[in-house]
Amino acid sequence: MRQYDLVIDPSSRAWLDDHLPNLSGKTAMVTGSTQGIGYAIAYLIARAGGRVIFAVRNVTMAERIIAYFNQNFGDNNHGVAHLDLGVLQTTKDAADSLIKGVNHVDYIFANAGVVGLPTDCTETGHNRTFFINHIGHFSFLGHLMPLIARSKGIKIVLQSSLRHWSAQKDLTFEKYFQKQEVIPNTVYADSKLANILFAMKWSSLCKEQDLDVEMFSAHPGYVLTSINQGTHDASMRSILGSISACEFGSACLKLMHRFGFSQPGIIAGSLPSLRAVLDEGAGFYSGPSGFLEVYGLPKDAAMSRRCYDTKLQDQLWEQSEAFCRVNYFS
Numbered sequence: 001m002r003q004y005d006l007v008i009d010p011s012s013r014a015w016l017d018d019h020l021p022n023l024s025g026k027t028a029m030v031t032g033s034t035q036g037i038g039y040a041i042a043y044l045i046a047r048a049g050g051r052v053i054f055a056v057r058n059v060t061m062a063e064r065i066i067a068y069f070n071q072n073f074g075d076n077n078h079g080v081a082h083l084d085l086g087v088l089q090t091t092k093d094a095a096d097s098l099i100k101g102v103n104h105v106d107y108i109f110a111n112a113g114v115v116g117l118p119t120d121c122t123e124t125g126h127n128r129t130f131f132i133n134h135i136g137h138f139s140f141l142g143h144l145m146p147l148i149a150r151s152k153g154i155k156i157v158l159q160s161s162l163r164h165w166s167a168q169k170d171l172t173f174e175k176y177f178q179k180q181e182v183i184p185n186t187v188y189a190d191s192k193l194a195n196i197l198f199a200m201k202w203s204s205l206c207k208e209q210d211l212d213v214e215m216f217s218a219h220p221g222y223v224l225t226s227i228n229q230g231t232h233d234a235s236m237r238s239i240l241g242s243i244s245a246c247e248f249g250s251a252c253l254k255l256m257h258r259f260g261f262s263q264p265g266i267i268a269g270s271l272p273s274l275r276a277v278l279d280e281g282a283g284f285y286s287g288p289s290g291f292l293e294v295y296g297l298p299k300d301a302a303m304s305r306r307c308y309d310t311k312l313q314d315q316l317w318e319q320s321e322a323f324c325r326v327n328y329f330s
């Protein structure tokens with residue numbers, strides 16, 4: 001039986017005491033919430049009395065977690081929707097069932113993500129990392145727009161990464177919407193830049209439409225989770241040098257963690273996303289405040305210049321809408 005309790009490190013505990021209010025009456029939807037940082041977000045919200053909607057591919061695991069939450073934090077009517085971000089039809093089905101079953105959502109954490117080999121494909125033959133990290137979320141959230149639009153005051157956070165800084169030079173996104181041909185090693189970094197571009201463009205469109213919706217992005221710093229424990233991601237070379245791509249790469253990442261050059265755990269990694277929605281003074285992009293934004297308590301974080309490239313934002317938006325056959329503002 002998996003251990004669902006989480007240890008809260010002292011500095012995260014102090015931050016939570018100051019920033020996490022009682023959330024009874026609030027509903028948060030979290031993608032990828034059966035493990036890792038998404039689980040920490042769900043755990044802290046449930047612990048504060050909020051309701052969690054798990055948008056996940058492992059429904060059985062979510063149900064076990066809900067039983068644990070009900071037993072330990074009180075029954076807050078948590079819910080589950082089956083969502084596989086690698087399959088467009090399930091993104092639509094999940095959104096349709098949530099539109100019917102949920103009246104109002106206060107927060108959405110679009111958190112799920114993967115780091116795969118550049119050669120990993122979806123069943124449709126598209127690059128798996130970009131599909132799950134960007135396309136699946138774009139489709140799911142687009143189909144969810146009726147619920148989002150009626151949830152006045154909703155706040156939405158797209159989980160990005162420090163790695164968005166190392167996105168491909170002269171990046172265009174066409175290749176990721178076509179059946180996989182040659183995919184660069186920077187695919188994970190490209191997908192994490194896409195998360196920010198998507199949030200920025202969506203935010204400006206909501207303002208134009210006068211919708212009471214706020215978008216944010218965040219990055220957790222560096223947290224040892226299953227996404228990077230056995231990393232195969234060759235683009236990691238851009239940060240750690242070629243050592244990370246060699247057979248000692250995963251040991252090297254564990255050493256970084258051991259010597260404190262990382263967040264102490266998933267709770268600390270969840271704080272930038274939580275800050276985005278809980279702190280009225282939070283800017284658009286939150287991340288850790290320590291050296292190189294790798295660890296530390298959350299603050300406004302730095303974004304690369306390309307995040308502000310409105311042509312790139314427009315291009316990504318148009319290609320995503322056409323590919324997903326979803327129209328956000330129809």
Ligand SMILES: NC(=O)c1ccc[n+]([C@@H]2O[C@H](COP(=O)([O-])OP(=O)(O)OC[C@H]3O[C@@H](n4cnc5c(N)ncnc54)[C@H](OP(=O)(O)O)[C@@H]3O)[C@@H](O)[C@H]2O)c1
Nearest residue numbers: 032035036037084085086111112113161222223225226227
């Ligand atoms: N850890 C870090 O240092 C770090 C740094 C920067 C950014 N991030 C970002 O933080 C987010 C969470 O990562 P993590 O470190 O917590 O990794 P993790 O522990 O591996 O969690 C990833 C989550 O994504 C879910 N997921 C994977 N494929 C999915 C799919 N096809 N459909 C729906 N859900 C899917 C997983 O679900 P299952 O439980 O079913 O596998 C899991 O719950 C990611 O977006 C990642 O890019 C992490």
